[in-house]
Amino acid sequence: MITNLDVTLRDGGYRNNFEFPLDYAIRHAKESAAAGMEWIEIGYRNGSFKPMPDIGITGLGADDYIRAIADVVAPERLCMILHPKNITEDDLPRMYEAGIRLVRFCLPSGAPGPGLAMLSQAADLGFSTTVNITRVSQLPRRRLAELAAMSGDAGADVVYLADSNGSLLPHEVSELVTLVRSVTDAAIGLHAHNNLGLALSNAIAAVDAGATWIDSSVLGMGKGPGNLVTEQWVAYLARHGRGQGYDLGRILSLAHGMEAEFEEAVPSLPLPDLILGHFDLSVEERSKLPTHWIGDAFSAARELKAAGAR
Incomplete structure (x- = not known):
């Protein structure tokens, strides 16, 4: 069973300074959920790793923004990602009260302790949790194994390999998934970027090696050249006999509308x-x-x- 997570409203925000209008964010989340995506990541909580001036609503993830979406999409489908350095002790309870049920922690490889402590707090509050180990292509294998094991021990439900630089090859993805599976009982996920045009191939390799959580974005809209393209991925799953429960036509309609509404969403590989x-x-x-x-x-x-x- 594969769990698919739509990161458009968050990762796509790097293309438009996170300035998705509220009505669009609500519509996108509603349509993505209706098309069968198990989770919709509706933004960052309190900004990206590096501060961005005049950042839009999907980059701030304020309580009223969460509530507006949770009014039309079940909280059990809504998630948010964060950098531990941006969070206070009050943020997690407020996020849960507002309607988030899955919280994703970007784990800094050099100082993972504070993030893992917050992860334990999130689990105690009732959140499902993922740890996103960023820039895995640059991490020594031993350190990746250590971080994955620590994340699982701290209670992470999913350990994500984030190919932040979009540089991994399919056989490398397979090796990394196999490595992480050997050190933790947590589920394994892949967050792919498409710098080399290999996001789809890497997602296939990850699933073949045992990963069960996959991030994607509509039209691939995301940082740099973007992410795994949701509509391509769902089409592949359908062709492979694993796409039950996903409405490709609805996802294509969402992609067509987004392309018409946001110039920044047009796929490109600079x-x-x-x-x-x-x-x-x-x-x-x-x-x-x-x-x-x-x-x-x-x-x-x-x-x-x-x-x-x-």
């Missing part, structure tokens, strides 16, 4: 993002690449990679 994926560099390095000629950007990225390896 060449600089492909370069970042090739060299396993984060999207934050994009500003360091020359913009006047792609060959110069490629050379600059190669130098950044070499400098990081030293």
Whole structure:
């Protein structure tokens, strides 16, 4: 059984500064749930890792925003992601009261303790929980295994491998899923980015290796070149005989409407993002690449990679 999670309203927010109008966010969440997506991630709580000026409603995840969506979509379908450094002790109880039932923790690999403590608090409050281990392509295997084991021991229901740089290859995804499965009884998830055009192949590899939770976004709308494309993934599941319960036609209608409403949602693979994926560099390095000629950007990225390896 695969659990599918729609991250459009959150990860897609990197394309439009999280400025989805409330009426659209409500409509999107309602249609996504009606199409069969088990969970809809409706935004960040209190912002992304790096502060963003004038961030929109899906980047703040305020209580009244949660309640507005929970009025039309069952709380048992609503989730939110957060960075532990942005959260106070009051946030989790307020999120639960407002209507969130799954909370996702982005776990910093260098200092996971505070996030794991918050995860235990969330479980005590009645939340289902995931730990998203970010930039797994850059983590030593031993450290990934340690973080996954600690997350499971802290009570995480799901340990997510986040290919934040969009640089993993299918056989690497399979190896990482197998590794994490060997150290925790938690379910395993994949959050794919599409820098190399491999998000779909990586999701297939992850499921074949035993992952059971998959993130995707409508039209692939997400940070950089975006995420696994929901409509492609659901079409694959249907062709593979695993798509029962999902309404592909409804998802396609949602994608068509979103494309017409938001210019930023139009699928694209900018060449600089492909370069970042090739060299396993984060999207934050994009500003360091020359913009006047792609060959110069490629050379600059190669130098950044070499400098990081030293």
